Amino acid sequence: MAESKLTPNPSGGQESVPPWRDIRIIGIFAQIAFVVLVIMGAMWLLGNVTDNLGRLGGFRCPDGTSSFSCGYNFLKVDSQFDISESVIDYDPSDTYGRALLVGLMNTIKVGVLGIIFATILGVLAGIARLSDNWLVSKATGWYIDLMRNTPLLLQLFFIYFGVILLFPPIRDAIQLGDLPVYLSQRGINMPGPVFLPSFATWLAFVVAGIILAFVIWILLGRREERVGKASNRAFWVVFGFFTVSIIGWFVASNSNKLDQSFMIAKSERILAFTDLADNMERRLGAANLNEIDLMVEEGELTSEEVDEAAYTLCVISESASEVNFTAELRRLNIPYTVNRSTRPDQATAKYAAGECEIYVADTVILTGERPLLEDPFAQAIVPTLERPVRISIPEIEGLNFVGGIKISPNFAALLIGLVLFTGAYIAEIVRAGIQSVSKGQSEAARALGLSESQRLRLVVLPQAMRVIIPPLTSQYLNLVKNSSLAIAVGYPDLFAVAFTTLNQSGQAIQVFLMVMAAYLTLSLSISALLNWYNKRIALVER
Amino acid sequence: MTVTLPATDYSKIISCHNVNKWYGDFHVLKGIDLEVSSGEVIVILGPSGSGKSTFIRCINRLEEHQEGDIIVDGITLSHDVRNIAEIRREVGMVFQQFNLFPHLTVMENVTLAPIHVRKWSREHAEEVAMKWLTRVGIPEQAQKYPGQLSGGQQQRVAIARTLAMEPKILLFDEPTSALDPEMIKEVLDVMRDLAHEGYTILAVTHEMGFARTVADRVIFMDGGVIVEENEPLPFFNDPQHERTKLFLSQILNH
Numbered sequence: 203m204a205e206s207k208l209t210p211n212p213s214g215g216q217e218s219v220p221p222w223r224d225i226r227i228i229g230i231f232a233q234i235a236f237v238v239l240v241i242m243g244a245m246w247l248l249g250n251v252t253d254n255l256g257r258l259g260g261f262r263c264p265d266g267t268s269s270f271s272c273g274y275n276f277l278k279v280d281s282q283f284d285i286s287e288s289v290i291d292y293d294p295s296d297t298y299g300r301a302l303l304v305g306l307m308n309t310i311k312v313g314v315l316g317i318i319f320a321t322i323l324g325v326l327a328g329i330a331r332l333s334d335n336w337l338v339s340k341a342t343g344w345y346i347d348l349m350r351n352t353p354l355l356l357q358l359f360f361i362y363f364g365v366i367l368l369f370p371p372i373r374d375a376i377q378l379g380d381l382p383v384y385l386s387q388r389g390i391n392m393p394g395p396v397f398l399p400s401f402a403t404w405l406a407f408v409v410a411g412i413i414l415a416f417v418i419w420i421l422l423g424r425r426e427e428r429v430g431k432a433s434n435r436a437f438w439v440v441f442g443f444f445t446v447s448i449i450g451w452f453v454a455s456n457s458n459k460l461d462q463s464f465m466i467a468k469s470e471r472i473l474a475f476t477d478l479a480d481n482m483e484r485r486l487g488a489a490n491l492n493e494i495d496l497m498v499e500e501g502e503l504t505s506e507e508v509d510e511a512a513y514t515l516c517v518i519s520e521s522a523s524e525v526n527f528t529a530e531l532r533r534l535n536i537p538y539t540v541n542r543s544t545r546p547d548q549a550t551a552k553y554a555a556g557e558c559e560i561y562v563a564d565t566v567i568l569t570g571e572r573p574l575l576e577d578p579f580a581q582a583i584v585p586t587l588e589r590p591v592r593i594s595i596p597e598i599e600g601l602n603f604v605g606g607i608k609i610s611p612n613f614a615a616l617l618i619g620l621v622l623f624t625g626a627y628i629a630e631i632v633r634a635g636i637q638s639v640s641k642g643q644s645e646a647a648r649a650l651g652l653s654e655s656q657r658l659r660l661v662v663l664p665q666a667m668r669v670i671i672p673p674l675t676s677q678y679l680n681l682v683k684n685s686s687l688a689i690a691v692g693y694p695d696l697f698a699v700a701f702t703t704l705n706q707s708g709q710a711i712q713v714f715l716m717v718m719a720a721y722l723t724l725s726l727s728i729s730a731l732l733n734w735y736n737k738r739i740a741l742v743e744r
Numbered sequence: 745m746t747v748t749l750p751a752t753d754y755s756k757i758i759s760c761h762n763v764n765k766w767y768g769d770f771h772v773l774k775g776i777d778l779e780v781s782s783g784e785v786i787v788i789l790g791p792s793g794s795g796k797s798t799f800i801r802c803i804n805r806l807e808e809h810q811e812g813d814i815i816v817d818g819i820t821l822s823h824d825v826r827n828i829a830e831i832r833r834e835v836g837m838v839f840q841q842f843n844l845f846p847h848l849t850v851m852e853n854v855t856l857a858p859i860h861v862r863k864w865s866r867e868h869a870e871e872v873a874m875k876w877l878t879r880v881g882i883p884e885q886a887q888k889y890p891g892q893l894s895g896g897q898q899q900r901v902a903i904a905r906t907l908a909m910e911p912k913i914l915l916f917d918e919p920t921s922a923l924d925p926e927m928i929k930e931v932l933d934v935m936r937d938l939a940h941e942g943y944t945i946l947a948v949t950h951e952m953g954f955a956r957t958v959a960d961r962v963i964f965m966d967g968g969v970i971v972e973e974n975e976p977l978p979f980f981n982d983p984q985h986e987r988t989k990l991f992l993s994q995i996l997n998h
């Protein structure tokens with residue numbers, strides 16, 4: 203009785219609804235219609251593509267048949283074009299496949315660094331936007347408006363042509379204070395890590411340390427539950443990790459004696475690395491090499507005398523031995539100058555001619571070169587301590603920098619452009635996220651005596667994160683996709699390399715499919731990662 | 745030789761002299777004077793918009809007053825962040841909307857400030873937190889999130905969170921106004937216990953039963969001034985001012 207009053211049709215129950223008005227049937231039909239439309243569209247597209255492929259001979263195999271996999275045979279052909287910068291080894295005799303891999307890695311490089319820096323900038327700018335300080339808040343507002351209201355392409359051009367390319371040439375490079383960081387038309391040169399062969403050994407220890415940390419975390423957690431008392435879990439985890447890593451560092455340092463050695467005339471009576479320091483002290487008449495600077499300052503030594511006494515090294519350019527050896531000399535404050543050669547025989551010739559006192563190379567090269575010298579057994583091959591990672595410092599040599607890490611102007615322009623642009627959007631997202639946290643939260647934090655930075659870090663930001671993450675994800679995706687504007691500033695990203703590949707090989711459809719798949723994979727990975735994180739920080743509600 | 749005594753009475757844990765505050769042109773607090781002795785329980789009454797919340801929020805500097813002095817436990821409230829921090833250690837506050845941190849468990853809510861402000865070890869902070877959660881009657885909820893608790897339970901967590909910082913003074917701003925009737929009692933019971941334990945309490949509340957039985961003094965505010973203050977018995981039975989009478993008649997006949 204009561205039910206029939208609720209139905210608009212008084213003559214019957216639910217059964218009598220005509221099918222064209224039944225919401226369930228309408229729903230099913232709508233879905234079927236949609237699927238049919240999609241399939242038809244896809245078939246039309248596919249037909250077009252296969253027609254074109256047939257015309258262009260895209261998927262043709264050498265034996266005249268045609269198959270999908272044959273379409274990708276061109277990947278094994280030599281690319282014959284150069285790529286200006288690469289994370290892995292590459293030259294024009296490498297294949298198209300490798301060229302595309304280089305492009306992909308360049309895209310990932312700018313994407314990962316861009317996301318990291320844009321996030322840092324965006325969070326800071328978002329907080330600054332809400333600052334009580336009028337100037338800070340206004341200035342950030344101007345930055346955000348400027349970035350959001352001009353095209354990214356224009357900004358990239360401006361940064362590249364209007365800023366970076368107007369830096370001085372290398373010989374007048376701008377040095378940042380006394381730091382070994384140089385800005386020039388060729389980009390930025392700065393100190394950077396060099397990974398020596400023993401790095402692999404150390405890495406194994408670090409990984410073991412991480413595993414140990416996990417095990418400790420879990421075991422102590424179980425114990426806490428059993429005993430019902432908190433233990434200092436974080437401390438033991440960190441302690442375990444660092445102990446293993448530090449032990450690994452020393453094991454790795456001593457594991458690779460064969461690779462790092464130097465040669466020197468026996469007359470110097472230098473049989474161990476530390477003798478170099480003693481010998482230098484004698485040369486300079488200094489009691490302690492750390493006092494050299496002081497002695498020069500006080501006039502007991504002239505800098506010319508120091509330069510005169512400095513060891514002259516013959517090294518092979520871009521060799522790990524050079525980095526390892528000079529880093530050790532710098533650590534001991536021993537003055538030195540470097541004479542670089544591209545090949546071992548050139549270095550040997552210079553050493554034989556007396557252009558340098560010390561020949562730095564790995565043991566394999568040195569044992570090969572020693573018999574060629576006039577008095578082979580007067581030359582001692584003495585091991586140097588190898589560290590898994592050494593810092594290499596850039597130096598100007600002729601018209602170029604050697605050592606350190608180099609950031610190309612193209613990469614710098616793209617990275618800076620993407621970071622500034624995306625940072626502005628992230629700042630707005632962060633601002634909105636912070637504002638979404640109720641004022642009561644801040645008041646409670648203040649009333650409890652938390653400082654302003656603790657309030658932000660412990661109370662506001664963790665809650666703002668829930669609002670921030672979804673739009674942040676799309677900004678990360680935008681950054682990665684926008685990185686394809688690299689072509690405008692000459693950075694060889696995936697799209698730029700793909701474009702060259704496509705022009706040269708003529709395999710347009712295959713290349714486009716691959717590039718699309720690559721961007722799709724990158725985007726989906728970012729989304730998956732952030733969605734996972736978002737789930738983890740979701741609030742528990744009743 | 746005569747000694748002139750300072751105007752400030754140091755036996756008072758809170759002294760307010762001629763406190764004035766404006767929101768833009770709007771004069772909210774018009775020369776509030778109030779002395780509170782240690783251990784005293786004060787209930788503040790008054791119509792909506794009379795400045796009750798604004799006044800007690802000035803005491804721990806959630807709001808800034810523009811004129812007059814507020815001295816809490818010998819510390820004069822000033823622009824010095826160190827002063828503000830010291831006063832906030834002495835003064836705890838419980839809000840109408842609880843303001844628990846929804847992303848943290850009950851235990852984490854209570855231990856957050858002790859760990860980061862008092863720099864206690866987590867172990868010690870959790871011990872103390874457990875003590876207070878037991879005191880307010882909800883030790884079994886420690887690992888839940890605020891969103892999983894009832895309103896009354898949430899407010900009791902908020903009280904435990906405040907007490908864990910070991911304040912001498914407690915400010916309550918309508919702590920029961922957001923609660924269903926059956927939960928009001930559990931919160932008032934906790935407040936009553938605290939009053940008997942010697943905490944200095946300033947409570948804005950419309951719970952007349954609490955004001956009558958627990959307060960040492962009742963203050964009636966209207967239009968940013970203290971209109972009348974007295975012990976509860978004379979205050980309720982024999983109000984002096986017209987405005988007080990009107991307010992009481994409205995609230996009691998309600």
Ligand SMILES: Nc1ncnc2c1ncn2[C@@H]1O[C@H](COP(=O)(O)OP(=O)(O)OP(=O)(O)O)[C@@H](O)[C@H]1O
Binds near residue numbers: 772790792793796
């Ligand atoms: N941030 C603000 N800006 C401007 N005016 C404000 C602000 N906060 C409060 N006011 C005003 O100040 C007056 C006093 O507010 P307050 O919150 O102290 O009143 P109350 O006595 O606590 O009232 P209620 O019982 O409704 O909580 C009100 O008229 C209010 O509109």
Ligand SMILES: [Mg+2]
Binds near residue numbers: 796797917
């Ligand atoms: Mg109020």
